[in-house]
Each structure stands twice: as C-alpha cells, then as structure tokens.
Amino acid sequence: MDDRALGSIPFEDIHPGMTVSYSQTITDADIKAYAGLSGDHNPVHVSSEYAASSRFGKRIAHGLMSAGFFSALFGTRLPGPGCVYVSQSLNFKRPVYIDDTVTATVKVNSIDALQRRVFFETLCTVGGKVVISGEAEIYIPKSKKD
Known part of the structure; x- marks a missing residue:
C-alpha cells in the first residue's frame, strides 16, 4: 500500500511551516471513558458536586485527553x-x-535531516483561546523502500 494512502507524508516533503489541525467536542462520555482508561478518577473530572466547589465551578476534562x-x-x-x-x-x-470544542494544531518548526527528527509547535485551543501549548519531537524511521 502506498504510504500516501495512509496519510503519511514522506520525510523529504516535510518542511517548516507545515500545519495540520484536528477538532473534537468533549463530551461527558469522553471524560468517563478517559477516566476508565487512564485510572484518573479525580473528582474534578468525574463528580459534578465536587467540581462545583472547585476553582473551575464545574467538571473539567483531563488535560492529557486534549493533548492526546x-x-x-x-x-x-x-x-x-x-x-x-x-x-x-x-x-x-x-x-x-x-x-x-478543542482544536489541536501541530506546526513544523524545524527538521534534523541527519537524525530524521521533526520538531513541532503544538497548540490546543477552545474558542480561539490557548488551553495547551508545547513542543514535540518526532522521529521518522526509514521506510522499507528507502
């Protein structure tokens, strides 16, 4: 199967400034599923009563769910x-x-061709406001046809 059919971008075609985004609306079911998968049952995520008395005023999603x-x-x-x-x-x-609705965006900052590493700026926003910022490093192995 052609790598492009899988959504893969060949290493040599990646360049600084490339950006992709994904959006998803967070639901109660998402939070409960994430709590079950991660084992993080912090009441600020899963208890409306507890969260109402927190600094957030209501339940919040796990930060790592959006980072995912x-x-x-x-x-x-x-x-x-x-x-x-x-x-x-x-x-x-x-x-x-x-x-x-969380929109995650990754943007290529730089590339280390020798080490086959790509460095990204990472952002999650809600309503145009940043909820998570950061940086990522990705390694791209050579394909069997390289």
Whole structure:
C-alpha cells in the first residue's frame, strides 16, 4: 500500500511551516471513558458536586485527553503512520469543559535531516483561546523502500 494512502507524508516533503489541525467536542462520555482508561478518577473530572466547589465551578476534562489529539495528528496526518513520538512538553493554560470544542494544531518548526527528527509547535485551543501549548519531537524511521 502506498504510504500516501495512509496519510503519511514522506520525510523529504516535510518542511517548516507545515500545519495540520484536528477538532473534537468533549463530551461527558469522553471524560468517563478517559477516566476508565487512564485510572484518573479525580473528582474534578468525574463528580459534578465536587467540581462545583472547585476553582473551575464545574467538571473539567483531563488535560492529557486534549493533548492526546497531538498524537492522533502525528500518527495519521503529519508525518503519518510509522512515526515515533520522542518527546512532548505541555503547558496547561486554561481548563477544557464538557461541550467545549478543542482544536489541536501541530506546526513544523524545524527538521534534523541527519537524525530524521521533526520538531513541532503544538497548540490546543477552545474558542480561539490557548488551553495547551508545547513542543514535540518526532522521529521518522526509514521506510522499507528507502
């Protein structure tokens, strides 16, 4: 199967400034599923009563749920299947609430051709406001046809 059919972008075609985004609206079911998968049952995420008395006033989504959208973009869009996540920094700026639509965006900052590494700016926004910022490093192995 052709790599491009999988959404993969060949290493030599990646350049600084390339950007891809993904948006998803966070639901109550998403938060409950994430709590079950991660084991993080912090009441600020899963208890309306507890969260009402928190500084947030209502339940918030797990920060790593939104950050997970970066992985989805790397693994399916840019660079695509086969890439390996090396590192990710995350700065949580604002909470994400149920029914918020999170837009995750990754932008190529630089490339190390010798090491086959791509460095990205990563952002999640809700309503145009940054909720997560950070940087990522992705390794792109040579394909069998290289």
